Amino acid sequence: MKPLFGQVTIVGLGLIGGSIGMAARRRGLARKVVGLSRGEATIRRARIRGAIDWGTTDPVRAARDADLVVLATPVDMLTPQALRLARVMRPGGLLTDTGSTKAAVVEALDRCLPHRIAFVGAHPVAGSEQRGLDAAQADLFDGSLCVMTPTARTDRRALAAVARFWTRLGMRVVTMSPARHDRLLAGGSHLPHLIAYALAGSVSPGLPRPPQSFTDVTRIARSEPDLWDDIFLSNRQPLLAALVAFTRELERLGRAVAKGDRTSLRRRLTRAKARRDALEA
Amino acid sequence: MKPLFGQVTIVGLGLIGGSIGMAARRRGLARKVVGLSRGEATIRRARIRGAIDWGTTDPVRAARDADLVVLATPVDMLTPQALRLARVMRPGGLLTDTGSTKAAVVEALDRCLPHRIAFVGAHPVAGSEQRGLDAAQADLFDGSLCVMTPTARTDRRALAAVARFWTRLGMRVVTMSPARHDRLLAGGSHLPHLIAYALAGSVSPGLPRPPQSFTDVTRIARSEPDLWDDIFLSNRQPLLAALVAFTRELERLGRAVAKGDRTSLRRRLTRAKARRDALEA
Numbered sequence: 001m002k003p004l005f006g007q008v009t010i011v012g013l014g015l016i017g018g019s020i021g022m023a024a025r026r027r028g029l030a031r032k033v034v035g036l037s038r039g040e041a042t043i044r045r046a047r048i049r050g051a052i053d054w055g056t057t058d059p060v061r062a063a064r065d066a067d068l069v070v071l072a073t074p075v076d077m078l079t080p081q082a083l084r085l086a087r088v089m090r091p092g093g094l095l096t097d098t099g100s101t102k103a104a105v106v107e108a109l110d111r112c113l114p115h116r117i118a119f120v121g122a123h124p125v126a127g128s129e130q131r132g133l134d135a136a137q138a139d140l141f142d143g144s145l146c147v148m149t150p151t152a153r154t155d156r157r158a159l160a161a162v163a164r165f166w167t168r169l170g171m172r173v174v175t176m177s178p179a180r181h182d183r184l185l186a187g188g189s190h191l192p193h194l195i196a197y198a199l200a201g202s203v204s205p206g207l208p209r210p211p212q213s214f215t216d217v218t219r220i221a222r223s224e225p226d227l228w229d230d231i232f233l234s235n236r237q238p239l240l241a242a243l244v245a246f247t248r249e250l251e252r253l254g255r256a257v258a259k260g261d262r263t264s265l266r267r268r269l270t271r272a273k274a275r276r277d278a279l280e281a
Numbered sequence: 282m283k284p285l286f287g288q289v290t291i292v293g294l295g296l297i298g299g300s301i302g303m304a305a306r307r308r309g310l311a312r313k314v315v316g317l318s319r320g321e322a323t324i325r326r327a328r329i330r331g332a333i334d335w336g337t338t339d340p341v342r343a344a345r346d347a348d349l350v351v352l353a354t355p356v357d358m359l360t361p362q363a364l365r366l367a368r369v370m371r372p373g374g375l376l377t378d379t380g381s382t383k384a385a386v387v388e389a390l391d392r393c394l395p396h397r398i399a400f401v402g403a404h405p406v407a408g409s410e411q412r413g414l415d416a417a418q419a420d421l422f423d424g425s426l427c428v429m430t431p432t433a434r435t436d437r438r439a440l441a442a443v444a445r446f447w448t449r450l451g452m453r454v455v456t457m458s459p460a461r462h463d464r465l466l467a468g469g470s471h472l473p474h475l476i477a478y479a480l481a482g483s484v485s486p487g488l489p490r491p492p493q494s495f496t497d498v499t500r501i502a503r504s505e506p507d508l509w510d511d512i513f514l515s516n517r518q519p520l521l522a523a524l525v526a527f528t529r530e531l532e533r534l535g536r537a538v539a540k541g542d543r544t545s546l547r548r549r550l551t552r553a554k555a556r557r558d559a560l561e562a
Contacts, residue, residue, distance in 0.1 A: 266506050269509055
């Protein structure tokens with residue numbers, strides 16, 4: 001297939017940015033994949049790993065000829081970076097991101113970006129507890145979901161072009177509002193992370209080999225704290241709402257255990273299992 | 282190696298009992314592996330799968346010639362079954378179990394079993410959210426931990442013989458008191474299960490594909506409710522104590538999110554990650 005873009009610039013060459021570059025190059029989505037990073041060493045490693053054609057630490061050189069800029073940095077850097085790069089991007093340039101929370105960034109960019117730059121918020125729902133370019137893989141996104149969060153302000157042609165990019169990267173694209181995205185991800189991803197951190201931080205299995213159940217539930221507590229405090233704080237209200245629902249159910253289970261109420265316990269466990277089983281279908 | 286026992290009888294031919302039979306036969310631990318089950322169909326399938334040499338629904342026929350009886354039934358059936366089988370076992374016969382909680386069963390059997398039967402409590406810490414003979418595998422226990430819980434009443438030769446059985450089955454055997462076992466498993470296994478059920482029961486990811494973090498954390502909520510209400514209720518106090526510690530930490534994290542206290546959040550996430558990372562070493 002012919003390339004979708006002349007130049008795609010990836011900002012941030014970590015697990016996500018590096019994997020996007022590897023996949024984009026392997027699938028021929030751009031004639032040129034450029035990387036922007038603060039670290040010269042990262043740029044060298046990204047070239048060696050095949051994640052970029054060339055890279056620079058200079059935002060102007062990275063962005064001025066880009067047809068599409070993909071922001072793949074931590075959530076709290078997305079808005080300032082987008083605003084800075086938009087100043088040097090050429091008119092009609094496309095901008096998308098990979099942030100795990102959407103409402104705050106999309107709202108800020110809808111308000112502040114110049115009209116000649118078309119921004120389309122996106123969240124490729126993939127990744128792992130690992131971090132950094134060394135963990136990047138060309139197939140990280142294969143078969144994963146990409147949530148795009150257009151608004152009334154989003155240019156429809158830009159939306160279609162960016163959707164093609166994520167689709168050709170191997171993902172299934174769905175669109176929804178930023179608020180809905182944040183609510184669903186609060187329960188589906190951010191709360192599980194908070195829970196895993198709470199369990200790893202409060203309980204020691206204390207056996208020569210921890211049970212599989214403990215290591216499975218807490219695996220994501222190995223994720224990087226400086227990425228996750230951002231995500232938690234940038235999605236505060238939806239996360240706290242999901243936390244309340246979870247805590248209420250956990251309290252009900254705890255009360256049933258304390259009272260020896262097998263009937264209530266069995267009913268709740270059965271309902272939870274049915275809901276979880278349904279996800280496998 | 283020569284067989285450790287003439288006849289080993291396995292009571293209950295589910296995931297655990299079936300896997301023990303398959304491993305014991307493959308490793309030649311007994312001249313004969315006998316299965317006791319309530320279902321004729323289960324016995325037939327167990328023979329076909331190579332989990333037993335022969336089986337019966339008759340407790341007397343199953344137990345009277347056994348050198349070792351291994352109880353692999355749900356926790357609340359262990360004590361009544363042990364007492365019933367002990368009446369027909371021959372003097373000097375060994376009895377062990379596979380229960381996920383130990384204090385109640387060990388205490389009851391220490392008090393009630395006839396002295397001619399030597400009981401040694403055990404918990405092979407393996408399994409999965411799957412259930413039943415069809416999920417049984419000969420290598421289920423390879424490299425897993427087996428916790429044995431002898432008491433002052435436990436015969437030392439019986440302890441050594443049963444330990445050899447679990448070791449030759451491929452497990453690493455450690456011994457500790459029943460109370461310590463129950464406390465460690467409350468945090469390391471039972472609480473993770475309770476949390477998984479609470480999350481699966483309270484939050485719907487609501488996306489076409491649920492995030493990996495959600496499916497990982499809730500995978501064990503697919504475990505069978507009628508096994509797990511037993512385990513929770515038979516380990517009530519240790520489980521509730523672990524639940525309190527977890528809830529307190531989760532509340533602290535929730536407060537830090539609500540207040541936007543990044544310093545406290547970062548510190549707690551970093552501490553949790555360090556503890557979790559240490560388990561990989």
